[in-house]
Amino acid sequence: MKKIIIITIALVVAVLTFFPFLWMISASFMSTGEANKFPPSLFPNKFDFSHYQILFSRLNLTRYLINSVIISLGATFFSLLLNSMGGYAFAKFRFQNKNKLFKLLLSSMIIPGQVTMLPVFLLLKNLGLINTYWAIIVPGMASIFGIFLIRQYALSIPDSLIEAAKMDGATEFQIYYKIILPLCKPILVTLGLFTFMGTWNDFLWPLIVMTDANM
DSSP, X not given: OHHHHHHHHHHHHXXXXXXXXXXXXXHHTSOTTGGGSSSOOSSXXXXXXXXXXXXXXXXXXXXXXXXXXXXXXXXXXXXXXXXXXXXHHHHHOOOTTXXXXXXXXXXXXXXXXXXXXXXXXXHHHHTTOTTSTHXXXXXXXXXXXXXXXXXXXXXXXXXXXXXXXXXXXXXXXXXXXXXXXXXXXXXXXXXXXXXXXXXXXXXXXXXXXXXXTTO
């Protein structure tokens, strides 16, 4: 009985959460003024595609969507790759001043992103990356937050697994690829979602580095 109540509550919350999004999509197919009538209609009386036709005819929306997909997927891929390597290194490698370096990196998180925009822009300009996809992807390839997340998760992986792999002749890359990455899938999915959504919703930085209307 308790399980049924919990499932029922979860379903109600899910419906309340998704209903505004579903109605927003439904309203986009309604004719002008239909969404404003009272009581509001849940579904359009007749599907009207004119709003989308106007949108795609006035704006180069297809190109914008392709740009968003390419940049978001690229930033997510490189973020997972580099952050997982950095997090694994800080969690399991032993090198001089490791903890001090990690604390230094964490302290840099208090620096507002706006402070670094000008230096990063000048660096990308000198590298000839302005008005390219790389101008948006490169600054987001690695982040202290991502390294921190994966490091904290990788610390829970027993050292005995790594030692056993080394005794079997596995290289560092094989340990990273065949042991660390599979065990870190939950946190990698979390970081991937954060990165993809953050890159997709980013507006200010692409506005600065993508000045060519053809892009």
